[in-house]
Amino acid sequence: MPSKLAPERLFKCCGPGELDFNTTDDVKPLEGTIGQDRAMHALDFGLNFSDTGFNIYILGEGGTGKLTAIKMLLKEKAAREPVPPDWCYVYNFGDPDTPNAISLEAGRAAEFQKDMEEFVKSLKTDIPKIFESKEYEKQRSKVMEDFQKKQKGLFSELEGEAEQKGFAIKRTFAGLAMVPVKKSGEPLTEEEFEALDDKTKKKIEQIGKDLQEKLDDLVRTMRQEEKAVKESLNTVERETVLSVIGHLIEDLQNKYGKYDKIRDYLGNVREDILEHLEDFKPQQEEQTAPAMPFARPPRPEPSFVRYSVNVLVNNSGLTGAPCVFESNPTYNNLFGRLEYKFQFGAAITDFSLFKSGALHKANGGYLIVDALDLLRNVFSYEALKRALRNKEVKIEDIWEQYRAFTTAMLRPQPIPLDVKVILVGNPNIYYLLYSMDDEYRELFKVKADFDSFMDRTPEHIRKYAAFIALKCRESGLLPFDRTGVARIVEYGSRLAGHQEKITSRFRDVMDLVQESHYWAKSAGSPVVTSGHVEKALDEKIYRNSRISDRLRDLMLEDTLIVETSGAVVGQINGLAVMDMGDYSFGKPSRITARTYAGKAGVINIERETKMSGKIHEKAVLIITNYLWSKYAFKKPISLSASLTFEQLYEMIEGDSASCAELYTILSSIAGVPIRQCFAVTGSMDQNGEVQPIGGVNEKIEGFFEICRMRGLDGSHAVIIPERNVKHLMLKKEVVDAVREGKFSIYPISRAEEGIDLLMGMPAGQLDEQGNYPEGTLNRLVTKRLDEIAEAVKSRKEEAVAEAVKEEKKKENNNG
Numbered sequence: 001m002p003s004k005l006a007p008e009r010l011f012k013c014c015g016p017g018e019l020d021f022n023t024t025d026d027v028k029p030l031e032g033t034i035g036q037d038r039a040m041h042a043l044d045f046g047l048n049f050s051d052t053g054f055n056i057y058i059l060g061e062g063g064t065g066k067l068t069a070i071k072m073l074l075k076e077k078a079a080r081e082p083v084p085p086d087w088c089y090v091y092n093f094g095d096p097d098t099p100n101a102i103s104l105e106a107g108r109a110a111e112f113q114k115d116m117e118e119f120v121k122s123l124k125t126d127i128p129k130i131f132e133s134k135e136y137e138k139q140r141s142k143v144m145e146d147f148q149k150k151q152k153g154l155f156s157e158l159e160g161e162a163e164q165k166g167f168a169i170k171r172t173f174a175g176l177a178m179v180p181v182k183k184s185g186e187p188l189t190e191e192e193f194e195a196l197d198d199k200t201k202k203k204i205e206q207i208g209k210d211l212q213e214k215l216d217d218l219v220r221t222m223r224q225e226e227k228a229v230k231e232s233l234n235t236v237e238r239e240t241v242l243s244v245i246g247h248l249i250e251d252l253q254n255k256y257g258k259y260d261k262i263r264d265y266l267g268n269v270r271e272d273i274l275e276h277l278e279d280f281k282p283q284q285e286e287q288t289a290p291a292m293p294f295a296r297p298p299r300p301e302p303s304f305v306r307y308s309v310n311v312l313v314n315n316s317g318l319t320g321a322p323c324v325f326e327s328n329p330t331y332n333n334l335f336g337r338l339e340y341k342f343q344f345g346a347a348i349t350d351f352s353l354f355k356s357g358a359l360h361k362a363n364g365g366y367l368i369v370d371a372l373d374l375l376r377n378v379f380s381y382e383a384l385k386r387a388l389r390n391k392e393v394k395i396e397d398i399w400e401q402y403r404a405f406t407t408a409m410l411r412p413q414p415i416p417l418d419v420k421v422i423l424v425g426n427p428n429i430y431y432l433l434y435s436m437d438d439e440y441r442e443l444f445k446v447k448a449d450f451d452s453f454m455d456r457t458p459e460h461i462r463k464y465a466a467f468i469a470l471k472c473r474e475s476g477l478l479p480f481d482r483t484g485v486a487r488i489v490e491y492g493s494r495l496a497g498h499q500e501k502i503t504s505r506f507r508d509v510m511d512l513v514q515e516s517h518y519w520a521k522s523a524g525s526p527v528v529t530s531g532h533v534e535k536a537l538d539e540k541i542y543r544n545s546r547i548s549d550r551l552r553d554l555m556l557e558d559t560l561i562v563e564t565s566g567a568v569v570g571q572i573n574g575l576a577v578m579d580m581g582d583y584s585f586g587k588p589s590r591i592t593a594r595t596y597a598g599k600a601g602v603i604n605i606e607r608e609t610k611m612s613g614k615i616h617e618k619a620v621l622i623i624t625n626y627l628w629s630k631y632a633f634k635k636p637i638s639l640s641a642s643l644t645f646e647q648l649y650e651m652i653e654g655d656s657a658s659c660a661e662l663y664t665i666l667s668s669i670a671g672v673p674i675r676q677c678f679a680v681t682g683s684m685d686q687n688g689e690v691q692p693i694g695g696v697n698e699k700i701e702g703f704f705e706i707c708r709m710r711g712l713d714g715s716h717a718v719i720i721p722e723r724n725v726k727h728l729m730l731k732k733e734v735v736d737a738v739r740e741g742k743f744s745i746y747p748i749s750r751a752e753e754g755i756d757l758l759m760g761m762p763a764g765q766l767d768e769q770g771n772y773p774e775g776t777l778n779r780l781v782t783k784r785l786d787e788i789a790e791a792v793k794s795r796k797e798e799a800v801a802e803a804v805k806e807e808k809k810k811e812n813n814n815g
Contacts, residue, residue: 001756002746004717007739010730012499014489016482018458019465023479023527029470033069034463035454035504043073046446047366047420053445055388055421057371059430060450063507066424067325067368069450074323074366081321084364087313087415088112089351091306093268099310099351101413102261107316112256113309119248120307123273126244127280131237139236147229154218158211165207169215176219178211180204238274245273269307279304305352312336312356312415313363321365326358329369331379334358335387336395338410354412359384359393362419371425371433384421388443393417453496453503456489460502464489467506468513477517483530488512491537494697494729512536544583548702551587555706560647562588563676564707564716570594570668572758573679574645574660575703575718577695584695586702588679590646591657593664597788597795598640602627602665605644606652613653622655623662625686626751630778631785634770638792639785641665655683656693659719659751663758670780672759677715679703680754682724688751692723697730704734704743712737717744719754 021027033040039058046056058066086109089099104112130136159169168181180188193201249270256262273280279302315322326333336357340347358367374381379398387393392414400409423444430447433440454460465485472479480488491512492502503509515536520528554560562573574591577584604620606612612620620643631637643661645652659682667674681699683691693699700718707716725747737743748754752763755777764776772779 002719002748002753005725005728005738005745005747007735009725010728010735010738010745011732012456012490012493012729014461014486014493016486018461019482019485021465021482023481024465024469024472024485025479027465027469029473030463030466032072033065034467034506035460035502036065036069036450039066039448039450040069040073042446042448043070046422046448047073047077049446052391053443055423055444056446056448057423057425057430057433057444058448058450059425059427061426061452061505063505064450064452065504065506066448066450070368070422070424071323071325074368078321078323078365079319081365083315083318083320084322084418086110086311086315087356087360087363089310089312089354089412090265091308091351093272093306097410099354099410099412100261100265101312101415102259102265103415104256104259104262106318107314108256109309109311110314110316112262113311115252115255116307116309119252120304122248123245123280123307124304127241127277128282130240130244131281136236136240139240140233143229143232143236147225150225151222154221158214158218161214162211165211166204167208167211176215178208178215180208237277241274241277245270272306276302305350308352310352310354312354313360315364322362323366323368324358324362325368327370327373328377329358329374329380330377331383331398332357334369334380335383335393336360338395338397349410351410351412354395357393357395359387359417359419360415363393363415364418366420366422368422368424371423371429374423375429385439385443387417388419388421389439390414391417450504452505453498453501456493456498456500456502461489464492464502464509467509471510471513472517475514477513478520478526478528480513480516480528484516484528484533487530487533488516490729491533497694497697497727497729499726499729512540515540541583544580545585547580548578548583548585548587552706552709555588556709561590562706563590564710566676567673568676569671569673570664571676572660572664572667572674573676573703574657575679575681575699576654576656577698577702584698586695586699588703588706589648591644591660591664592646593641593643593661593668595639595641595665595668595788597638597791599638599792600640603640603642605642606648611651613651615655616652616657619655619658619683620661622684622686623658623665626662626684626688627665629686630688631782635789637785638789639669641668654693655691656681656695656699658682658684659690659748659754662751663754666755666777666781667759669784670759670777671784672761672777672780674758675715675760677707678717678719678758680719680758682719682721682748682751684751690721690723690748690751690753692721692727696720696724696727700728700745701731701734704737707743708733708737712742714742714744716742717746717757719746719748719757722747722749 039060043056043058046054058070060066083106085103086106088102088104088109090102092098092100102109155169162168162178166180167178168187170177170179170187180193182188182192193204196204249266253263253266256266334357336359337355338349339353339355340349341353342348358369369384374384383398394414395412397409421444427449433444465480468480468485468488471477488509489502492509493499495503495505495508512533516528516533519535519539520532523532525532551560555562563571564573570593572591574589576587576589578587602620602624604612604617607617607620627639628637643665645657657680660680662684663674663680666672679699681693681696683693685691700720703718704716728745734743738745746754746757755761755763759777762776764772764778766772772782
């Protein structure tokens with residue numbers, strides 16, 4: 001018979017003597033992480049390996065400090081790296097739909113932007129002054145006077161010749177024309193012309209034709225002269241303006257001389273200014289208002305946006321490489337956006353409305369993104385892979401492809417991308433992407449796996465205390481004394497489910513630290529003690545345990561039937577864990593079995609009703625094979641057995657009830673009752689070896705609570721796998737009850753060991769003749785199986801005899 005576990009084996013204390021301080025005020029705050037050596041080694045490798053594709057995925061359970069660790073590492077590493085360059089967009093005078101991207105040293109893009117703003121201000125002020133200056137008017141007037149003088153001379157000469165020949169130059173709707181005139185100077189009327197003789201008329205017509213040709217030649221000459229005058233005026237304007245802006249452009253070119261793109265851009269700016277001087281001239285006010293001012297839009301003001309600089313990335317405030325955490329990785333937040341403004345009912349944009357995304361800001365450094373948030377946002381994941389693969393980041397209107405009508409869009413030059421991307425997420429997403437996405441495997445080659453627990457060593461306990469000290473100082477919490485820290489270490493072992501481990505889910509630890517501070521402050525204590533931590537734990541359980549309390553109430557009133565006294569054939573108390581997300585608790589359940597003559601084997605009622613999971617179905621098959629190997633070594637077994645969880649109306653999954661199910665079948669076969677003051681949990685293999693299960697603490701406490709509420713009498717106990725003893729971190733109430741002899745816990749390593757406890761007789765071993773000894777359960781089981789086999793055989797013989805009798809009767813009738 002297995003021995004009871006001693007109280008000392010049910011819980012591993014963290015004695016205050018293990019801690020060498022009075023309060024956490026005496027402890028140096030934590031620097032770095034705790035117990036994540038493997039993950040930190042992977043991060044160090046990934047951050048220092050610069051080849052393409054070695055981006056990082058950090059995986060682990062929530063609250064294990066993944067994000068905190070990577071931020072801390074990047075803060076230190078990035079500070080030692082150079083500041084990346086600024087990036088800006090400028091107008092592309094050769095291809096306005098493709099703005100140019102320019103890279104400058106950190107801080108110089110904003111300086112360049114300011115210089116261009118000052119330059120445009122100077123243009124707006126100085127150029128109008130030039131056109132209003134006396135010098136400019138003098139040069140312009142001279143050109144116009146020379147033209148008018150030449151024009152007047154040519155026309156005077158022609159007019160004199162025409163006058164001598166009786167003609168004059170008149171302006172008509174078709175232009176200038178030669179018309180015959182009388183001596184008085186008045187034009188010759190048509191009637192007067194018709195009254196002339198034919199010879200005179202022909203002479204007048206010939207003279208008029210010759211003079212008209214000369215006039216046409218003169219007009220053509222004057223038009224060429226006008227063009228020459230315009231060119232002369234433009235030359236005067238360009239030379240005059242260049243005298244003012246030339247040195248401004250040269251100063252900027254000298255200042256940014258090492259940037260070839262800026263020098264070319266400034267040269268294009270100069271030419272564009274000279275080609276658009278009208279935009280700088282003083283605007284003439286309209287003399288009269290239109291009759292219907294609403295019929296057409298007003299003339300837009302001249303725009304000088306093409307001379308502006310759009311600073312996309314300004315790294316002037318950095319002292320190292322950028323580290324960007326994008327909490328909302330939408331496509332626009334990652335890759336930037338094209339903003340629009342509305343003018344006369346139409347949405348328009350230009351290069352000055354480009355806005356940077358997280359990739360632009362992190363370029364030359366590091367970008368941290370939550371993997372689940374990335375996958376939730378449309379287009380973001382695929383676009384990120386494309387950017388990493390092509391090593392460039394583009395600003396695009398991603399919705400353009402889904403519009404019914406395409407519109408003219410800006411296509412800014414892509415910016416070269418040099419960034420280390422760190423995805424942070426849970427293991428499920430990592431393995432899903434790794435198995436389903438080939439590109440993911442090429443781009444994210446470094447896996448940093450954060451563990452959910454660590455060894456409970458003195459070093460880690462000291463770091464636990466340092467972590468608590470850090471959070472107390474950061475959040476302004478009361479200090480913890482040694483007993484308070486020790487209790488939190490014990491809670492860490494409970495969360496880890498292991499006496500030699502402590503949890504690394506620091507979010508849960510931090511929650512307990514904050515709640516313990518609240519109860520200590522409410523009690524007016526200057527420090528947080530173990531009592532306050534225990535109070536916080538009790539209060540948390542009370543807040544979350546409504547469902548577990550309601551289930552226990554149903555058990556106490558026998559609505560849910562759970563026997564804790566007496567003995568019943570083919571019935572046992574199994575144990576399960578119900579996880580509500582924020583609270584897990586153990587729930588006892590009745591498992592029953594019924595056996596009878598037949599050859600159906602073990603029937604899993606849950607399977608037949610499709611309420612059984614795959615693992616549970618496997619467990620039942622293992623039990624079947626164990627029974628057949630145990631009792632069918634001489635001859636086949638003829639047996640039908642049904643197995644079920646009573647009053648359970650949801651899916652059943654897992655194999656932790658294997659031992660309990662075996663005991664109920666054996667009890668039903670042998671007719672030996674099972675003591676209902678016991679509960680059993682444990683998995684088993686085909687050889688009868690008992691295997692560890694999960695949730696052992698919750699299962700024991702769940703059965704303990706119902707027994708305690710009905711009254712502990714020393715007979716109540718739980719049978720668990722021996723391999724689960726190291727996982728025990730039970731509540732103080734359970735440990736105290738065991739210490740007082742009111743409750744017991746028995747570990748077993750083989751399924752047969754529980755039979756003596758449950759049924760009051762040993763299982764029994766085969767003797768030399770292959771028989772089980774009298775007074776053992778196995779002897780009763782084999783005896784009953786033999787009886788069932790004989791009954792089946794007799795029934796079969798009777799059926800055969802009856803069939804023969806019927807056959808003879810038919811033959812006699814036929815004869």
